[in-house]
Amino acid sequence: MSLKKVLAIGLFMGIAGQALAETTLRVGSWLPPTHPQNTVVWPTWSKWVEEATDGRVKVVVEYGLGHPKTMFELVEDGVVDAAFSFHGYVPGRFKLTQAVEQPMLGASAEAASVAHWRIHQKYFAQANEHDGLELIGLFTHGPGQVHMAKPVEKFSDLKGKKIRLGGGVQAELGHRMGVTAVGAPAPKVYEMMQQGVIDGVFIPMVDQKSLRLKEVAKNVIALPGGMYLGSFAIFMNPDFLADLDQKDRDAILSVSGEKLSAMAGKAWDDGDKAGIEAAKDAGVNITFVKEGDALAHEFSALTQGMDAAFIKSVESRGVDTKAALTELRQIAVTYNK
Structure with missing residues (x-):
């Protein structure tokens, strides 16, 4: 060879x-x-x-x-x-x-x-x-916010509205607000809003761009820090x-x-930053709530007792959830400071 x-x-x-x-x-x-x-x-x-x-x-x-x-x-x-x-x-x-x-x-x-x-x-x-x-x-x-087809002025206006919720803490918030919860995966939200199946969704700002919500959810309430994280x-x-x-x-x-x-x-x-810019470019009405605003106080009142309820709900897991929650918040707020 x-x-x-x-x-x-x-x-x-x-x-x-x-x-x-x-x-x-x-x-x-x-x-x-x-x-x-x-x-x-x-x-x-x-x-x-x-x-x-x-x-x-x-x-x-x-x-x-x-x-x-x-x-x-x-x-x-x-x-x-x-x-x-x-x-x-x-x-x-x-x-x-x-x-x-x-x-x-x-x-x-x-x-x-x-x-x-x-x-x-x-x-x-x-x-x-x-x-x-x-x-x-x-x-x-990022922070979960309120995205609606029609404007709302306060959280109490959400009572009875059909809101897509993804589960977790969203479900508890929706319950406290009296919304009619609708379950669906996030990629289905655009179609559901376009068809009028839901009035709105709790979701982060990234999805104004990535899921094209800027076309169907023209009204957003954006709390400082959001309502929740997912x-x-x-x-x-x-x-x-x-x-x-x-x-x-x-x-x-x-x-x-x-x-x-x-x-x-x-x-x-x-992605949230890009979503906010895309929403602004599309003419979405974004209400940026500030600390001390009436909406901020209303939301704070809605969340009273949620920590205690969460800790009680996981008692069977056998871990020190109270200590974990305190330490989690310490790590998060001091990160990179």
């Missing part, structure tokens, strides 16, 4: 061996491809994973896999290897995660996400609410991780955890 052929075969075998060594990590995403979760969070983490594993693990995002609440099961069953979802879509399973959603936190999503991760690791992990999953990140969206998990299939070489498993986890949580929170913060 000629030297040229030997070299060619060697090159081919090297390329084939490299291809065989590469592992595809399939991520399921339920938000539109234009959403910051898909334009910033997944691409950034994908780059981190590929760099940390020297290219041995490649990340691919897949869309159109169904309702976001099914993401937990799809990862548990190995249909996809990783995903993210909103804890509020699965009421009953996730309770402790509502600690970060409680009103009046007054912190950015990035700060809240870091606090969320640290408090989970210190206090909540022992309750094993994410059983069957490898939790690799926790984050929140808790999300980023998770992987434990078997997928176990099947990797130890060095690649460690590499993926090294670019996850608090690092991934902070990055995701910041991406959603930046």
